Amino acid sequence: MNQRNDLKHRLLAQARKRQRPRDAAAASPSMPESPESAPPGAGAVSRVPERFTRFDAHPGYQQIRMLREGADRLGLTDPFFKVHDGNAGATSRIDGREVINFASYNYLGLSGNPRVTRAGQEALAHYGSSVSASRVVSGERPIHRELERAIAAAYRVDDAVAFVSGHATNVSTLGYLLGPRDLVIHDAYIHNSLLVGAQLSGAKRISFPHNDPAALDALLTRHRGQFERVLVVIEGLYSMDGDVPDLPRFIDIKRRHQAWLMVDEAHSFGVLGDHALGLREYFGVPAEDVDIWMGTMSKSLAGCGGYIAGCTALVETLRYLAPGFLYSVGMPAQVAAPSLTALQLMQQEPERARALHAISRYFLEQARERGFDTGDSIGAAVVPIIVGSSPLAARLSHDLFERGINVQPILHPAVPEKSARLRFFLSCEHTREQIDQTLDALTAAT
Numbered sequence: 001m002n003q004r005n006d007l008k009h010r011l012l013a014q015a016r017k018r019q020r021p022r023d024a025a026a027a028s029p030s031m032p033e034s035p036e037s038a039p040p041g042a043g044a045v046s047r048v049p050e051r052f053t054r055f056d057a058h059p060g061y062q063q064i065r066m067l068r069e070g071a072d073r074l075g076l077t078d079p080f081f082k083v084h085d086g087n088a089g090a091t092s093r094i095d096g097r098e099v100i101n102f103a104s105y106n107y108l109g110l111s112g113n114p115r116v117t118r119a120g121q122e123a124l125a126h127y128g129s130s131v132s133a134s135r136v137v138s139g140e141r142p143i144h145r146e147l148e149r150a151i152a153a154a155y156r157v158d159d160a161v162a163f164v165s166g167h168a169t170n171v172s173t174l175g176y177l178l179g180p181r182d183l184v185i186h187d188a189y190i191h192n193s194l195l196v197g198a199q200l201s202g203a204k205r206i207s208f209p210h211n212d213p214a215a216l217d218a219l220l221t222r223h224r225g226q227f228e229r230v231l232v233v234i235e236g237l238y239s240m241d242g243d244v245p246d247l248p249r250f251i252d253i254k255r256r257h258q259a260w261l262m263v264d265e266a267h268s269f270g271v272l273g274d275h276a277l278g279l280r281e282y283f284g285v286p287a288e289d290v291d292i293w294m295g296t297m298s299k300s301l302a303g304c305g306g307y308i309a310g311c312t313a314l315v316e317t318l319r320y321l322a323p324g325f326l327y328s329v330g331m332p333a334q335v336a337a338p339s340l341t342a343l344q345l346m347q348q349e350p351e352r353a354r355a356l357h358a359i360s361r362y363f364l365e366q367a368r369e370r371g372f373d374t375g376d377s378i379g380a381a382v383v384p385i386i387v388g389s390s391p392l393a394a395r396l397s398h399d400l401f402e403r404g405i406n407v408q409p410i411l412h413p414a415v416p417e418k419s420a421r422l423r424f425f426l427s428c429e430h431t432r433e434q435i436d437q438t439l440d441a442l443t444a445a446t
């Protein structure tokens with residue numbers, strides 16, 4: 001058995017062992033399984049099985065413990081919640097040590113940029129630390145509209161609306177726009193926030209195989225007629241794989257089936273295109289061909305929050321009615337202002353995007369040359385190295401960290417076990433020397 005399989009088997013065996021006592025306890029007579037099996041006359045409270053009343057019996061907590069204990073036995077440190085001591089860019093400080101960093105989506109190096117930082121400091125001094133209300137009822141500040149107008153201008157659409165969280169943007173937008181008579185049809189690799197939004201909406205949800213427009217077309221041919229509104233959801237750059245959708249084909253399909261098309265540009269805006277303006281620029285399509293452009297401020301825009309950009313009716317509807325906007329506090333000015341400055345710098349300094357493209361391509365080529373499996377990555381900011389087992393990915397991340405390189409392992413269930421990987425986020429500030437050093441270290445560790 002090779003080392004990779006050996007590790008996997010040891011982890012699985014430990015996981016199975018851990019599960020047995022829990023199963024046995026659940027079946028024990030002292031812990032009734034259902035209200036029906038409770039002794040007659042017992043009160044409702046005493047009849048509830050303990051596993052429904054204890055947080056430490058929750059399946060999520062059990063899963064975390066299993067993972068931790070498995071990692072402990074193999075002498076691996078927990079790869080999650082690593083504490084960075086300062087700004088995280090191409091390098092970072094973790095545990096008092098400088099590391100080459102591939103785990104942050106500071107793609108254009110704008111978090112930590114002095115002008116971006118100053119914009120936040122000035123906004124904080126001027127507006128205070130909170131806008132202290134929902135924007136609808138007195139939380140509105142000029143910086144909000146400045147940011148939204150700049151995003152709309154970058155997309156060449158009517159308007160945009162900024163939410164306090166990227167995740168909440170998707171949850172609220174899908175949750176509000178669609179209902180039980182509607183259909184959300186989405187790429188199988190879509191982000192959790194979109195799935196949660198679709199669930200909240202009560203719409204029927206169908207997924208199509210990743211990046212397969214023909215499959216989408218066939219599904220729409222079969223199902224379109226049964227629904228009122230239909231929303232097709234794809235991403236601009238898939239964050240686990242670094243690949244892109246064939247946007248013109250998706251536009252053609254959504255038109256023929258009279259559906260809306262939503263593109264989540266969390267990882268593509270600020271990355272793709274000569275001016276980093278995203279998937280629209282990458283394919284040279286008119287902005288209005290996509291009905292809903294979504295993006296986040298948390299990646300290239302060096303801040304926090306999400307936006308929806310599109311036609312006036314869409315943006316106005318969300319601004320007045322989307323629950324995550326209406327019933328939530330407005331974005332603090334010191335968060336909005338840095339993203340506005342980052343957006344301006346991104347457009348004034350296209351050399352940042354050029355450097356990001358060049359270093360990402362270099363990483364991809366060098367990784368392939370060394371025989372690593374980079375999947376379908378196009379070599380733009382996100383490059384996975386697929387290692388095929390969660391324990392191996394965890395071990396490689398640990399070994400690289402020991403050698404001063406910080407890269408996140410992506411483990412099952414985030415991806416299927418056979419495609420467990422290390423995921424490298426590139427920044428325009430990475431150097432060729434850092435890439436060579438990293439890939440050499442990875443070669444030595446495998």
Ligand SMILES: Cc1ncc(COP(=O)(O)O)c(C=O)c1O
Pocket residue numbers: 165166167168170191193235239264266267296297298304305306
């Ligand atoms: C595709 C996609 N959409 C939405 C989000 C949520 O954005 P945020 O982390 O800014 O809340 C993420 C997060 O990384 C993402 O990858």
